[in-house]
Amino acid sequence: MSMLVECEALRDWVKGILCRAxxxxxxxxxxxxxxxxxxxxxxxxxGVTRLASYVEKxxxxxxxxxxxxxxxxxxxxxxxxxxxxxxxQVAMSEAxxxxxxxxxxxxxxxxxxxxxxxxxxxxxxxxxAAEQGYFSVVxxxxxxxxxxxxxxxxxxGNNPIAFGCPISGADPLVFDxxxxxxxxxxxxxxARSGEPIPEGWALDAHGEPTTEAAAAxxxxxxxxxxxxxxxIAMLVECLSAGLLASERSIAALRSETGVAIQxxxxxxxxxxxxxxxxxxxxxxxxxxxxxxxxxxxxxxxxDARLPGxxxxxxxxxxxxxxxxxxxxxxxxxxxxxxxxxxxxxxxxALA
Amino acid sequence: MSMLVECEALRDWVKGILCRAxxxxxxxxxxxxxxxxxxxxxxxxxGVTRLASYVEKxxxxxxxxxxxxxxxxxxxxxxxxxxxxxxxQVAMSEAxxxxxxxxxxxxxxxxxxxxxxxxxxxxxxxxxAAEQGYFSVVxxxxxxxxxxxxxxxxxxGNNPIAFGCPISGADPLVFDxxxxxxxxxxxxxxARSGEPIPEGWALDAHGEPTTEAAAAxxxxxxxxxxxxxxxIAMLVECLSAGLLASERSIAALRSETGVAIQxxxxxxxxxxxxxxxxxxxxxxxxxxxxxxxxxxxxxxxxDARLPGxxxxxxxxxxxxxxxxxxxxxxxxxxxxxxxxxxxxxxxxALA
Numbered sequence: 001m002s003m004l005v006e007c008e009a010l011r012d013w014v015k016g017i018l019c020r021a022x023x024x025x026x027x028x029x030x031x032x033x034x035x036x037x038x039x040x041x042x043x044x045x046x047g048v049t050r051l052a053s054y055v056e057k058x059x060x061x062x063x064x065x066x067x068x069x070x071x072x073x074x075x076x077x078x079x080x081x082x083x084x085x086x087x088x089q090v091a092m093s094e095a096x097x098x099x100x101x102x103x104x105x106x107x108x109x110x111x112x113x114x115x116x117x118x119x120x121x122x123x124x125x126x127x128x129a130a131e132q133g134y135f136s137v138v139x140x141x142x143x144x145x146x147x148x149x150x151x152x153x154x155x156x157g158n159n160p161i162a163f164g165c166p167i168s169g170a171d172p173l174v175f176d177x178x179x180x181x182x183x184x185x186x187x188x189x190x191a192r193s194g195e196p197i198p199e200g201w202a203l204d205a206h207g208e209p210t211t212e213a214a215a216a217x218x219x220x221x222x223x224x225x226x227x228x229x230x231x232i233a234m235l236v237e238c239l240s241a242g243l244l245a246s247e248r249s250i251a252a253l254r255s256e257t258g259v260a261i262q263x264x265x266x267x268x269x270x271x272x273x274x275x276x277x278x279x280x281x282x283x284x285x286x287x288x289x290x291x292x293x294x295x296x297x298x299x300x301x302x303d304a305r306l307p308g309x310x311x312x313x314x315x316x317x318x319x320x321x322x323x324x325x326x327x328x329x330x331x332x333x334x335x336x337x338x339x340x341x342x343x344x345x346x347x348x349a350l351a
Numbered sequence: 352m353s354m355l356v357e358c359e360a361l362r363d364w365v366k367g368i369l370c371r372a373x374x375x376x377x378x379x380x381x382x383x384x385x386x387x388x389x390x391x392x393x394x395x396x397x398g399v400t401r402l403a404s405y406v407e408k409x410x411x412x413x414x415x416x417x418x419x420x421x422x423x424x425x426x427x428x429x430x431x432x433x434x435x436x437x438x439x440q441v442a443m444s445e446a447x448x449x450x451x452x453x454x455x456x457x458x459x460x461x462x463x464x465x466x467x468x469x470x471x472x473x474x475x476x477x478x479x480a481a482e483q484g485y486f487s488v489v490x491x492x493x494x495x496x497x498x499x500x501x502x503x504x505x506x507x508g509n510n511p512i513a514f515g516c517p518i519s520g521a522d523p524l525v526f527d528x529x530x531x532x533x534x535x536x537x538x539x540x541x542a543r544s545g546e547p548i549p550e551g552w553a554l555d556a557h558g559e560p561t562t563e564a565a566a567a568x569x570x571x572x573x574x575x576x577x578x579x580x581x582x583i584a585m586l587v588e589c590l591s592a593g594l595l596a597s598e599r600s601i602a603a604l605r606s607e608t609g610v611a612i613q614x615x616x617x618x619x620x621x622x623x624x625x626x627x628x629x630x631x632x633x634x635x636x637x638x639x640x641x642x643x644x645x646x647x648x649x650x651x652x653x654d655a656r657l658p659g660x661x662x663x664x665x666x667x668x669x670x671x672x673x674x675x676x677x678x679x680x681x682x683x684x685x686x687x688x689x690x691x692x693x694x695x696x697x698x699x700a701l702a
Binding site: 074075076077078106107108110112135137144147148150151152153154155156163165173175176177181207224225227228229230231232234235237238241242243244245246247249250253254256275277279280281282284285287288289291292295296299300301303304306307 | 425426427428429457458459461463486488495498499501502503504505506507514516524526527528532558575576578579580581582583585586588589592593594595596597598600601604605607626628630631632633635636638639640642643646647650651652654655657658
């Protein structure tokens with residue numbers, strides 16, 4: 001069973017909660033907009049369900065509600081943003097805004113973003129770049145969460161990475177992955193309900209495979225496809241931590257205990273590469289990729305979709321309807337926040 | 352059982368065979384050098400075992416033995432190489448040589464390489480870049496080989512990608528993956544011997560999972576970690592085909608039949624991104640990554656190695672010994688080539 005809520009009213013309410021929790025209106029508005037789009041595209045794990053944890057992060061000071069974001073060019077193609085602990089959504093929106101400036105005649109630009117919060121679904125920023133006509137790669141490091149069998153402690157984050165590619169005459173290709181087989185949130189849910197986790201998700205504190213959710217929480221996540229997931233996570237570490245390292249990030253790395261952490265941690269590095277594929281390919285990129293996308297669908301058959309296509313369809317559907325369906329559990333959680341902040345939850349109808 | 356062959360003699364012999372098959376000495380020398388380094392680092396699937404197929408490709412004209420490689424800047428940071436059907440090793444060595452020129456004061460450079468042959472182990476070029484002090488990403492597209500369950504035909508290549516990262520005081524981090532669970536070569540071997548293949552490697556011609564090697568050869572490879580492997584392959588398609596697309600590559604894409612092909616196909620696009628991390632990070636990259644690498648090893652425990660560490664150790668061992676061990680099967684195959692080209696195989700001793 002789920003509840004239908006009018007999108008605009010829900011977005012305004014999310015913004016209102018964030019404001020009451022201490023965020024200035026522009027920041028709250030940016031976060032609310034991105035969380036709603038994320039839900040609209042069907043990425044339920046990274047939408048409004050994160051609101052309670054974001055409120056908590058404002059309260060604990062892990063997210064800086066009113067950051068002084070500064071930026072400067074460190075080379076003709078590379079810009080460094082000091083996000084000052086901003087919400088990831090705020091920092092990345094600013095990075096994208098700066099990144100595309102002048103890029104209509106340029107070829108590529110790298111954005112190095114220091115100390116920003118959880119980005120949510122990285123694909124959203126890759127989508128936003130594609131909607132402006134650019135190819136992009138987006139990555140964020142997380143504290144250590146993953147290990148290979150036999151490891152004593154988690155040794156690398158599950159470091160998400162995404163890319164986006166405009167496709168002429170079709171929805172943008174948007175691909176988004178984390179490097180672990182399963183998110184820690186899924187293990188947390190099963191630990192609460194006492195259910196076992198599938199084999200291949202996690203290790204216990206001794207580096208042994210486990211199907212016990214509680215043991216997994218004290219251990220580490222397994223990477224997707226073994227050493228391949230581990231390697232992609234290392235690539236992300238280089239791009240979104242190494243390239244923008246500072247005295248502070250080195251000190252923060254040193255203080256990572258190797259004990260598994262819970263939820264999305266603030267003040268992490270992020271990376272965005274924007275490519276103006278029209279300048280580089282003189283128009284052939286569009287011709288090639290639209291030909292390629294058509295072939296992919298033909299070779300795949302009726303069920304073949306490119307990543308991003310289903311999200312785009314869902315979002316159109318939500319826009320047409322003007323309302324978003326949310327699970328009953330989430331509905332109850334949001335009503336709790338509503339009561340806590342004295343801000344009525346919008347009217348919701350059984351879906 | 353394996354045979355020990357003196358490295359220099361083996362390299363000279365490989366070069367000699369390639370020369371007799373039609374390659375000019377500089378090209379033959381470049382290919383021989385890279386194949387030998389690949390074997391020395393333990394990547395046996397992409398070393399001298401490829402010689403017979405390279406000779407075949409010279410014969411069939413798929414590799415152009417004496418290409419007119421030309422290059423020009425298409426923007427301040429991007430260079431396009433027309434490889435004219437060259438050996439991948441030759442084209443990529445040239446790309447790397449051009450790419451690092453002037454990069455000691457620059458920040459990044461993209462190399463778009465049109466129509467080059469099989470690169471072999473992509474990690475070798477990432478390693479070569481790291482040995483010169485640069486961070487790099489290398490990718491090459493292949494014709495369509497992979498599908499998801501239910502697909503009617505292979506829809507995307509198993510598009511390998513690699514990256515390399517210098518680490519202060521340690522061997523470079525070198526990571527190299529293809530996007531399929533298993534290489535087609537492994538399926539080919541099992542089809543010859545009549546052995547079944549493991550579940551999860553491949554689909555048959557109807558898009559159904561199969562453990563029959565022969566059926567898999569008429570079907571498609573499965574991507575690593577399902578949609579994740581598929582997505583990474585699409586990223587590679589954008590970078591190493593889309594960005595450097597031309598009338599010819601679009602026509603070639605159109606003529607891909609979706610019928611699985613055998614072996615490494617020539618005249619494919621490749622991509623290399625070189626980053627001068629010292630300029631971008633003002634020295635902090637090195638400090639961060641060496642701290643990170645140390646922590647990775649400590650958290651991992653005695654068995655934890657960074658990708659590239661074992662290859663570096665093996666290569667030092669081969670250098671110390673001055674000889675390479677090759678399998679008996681490969682030895683017999685190479686002796687066959689020796690007879691065919693009238694060029695005696697170097698002295699080999701039982702290992």
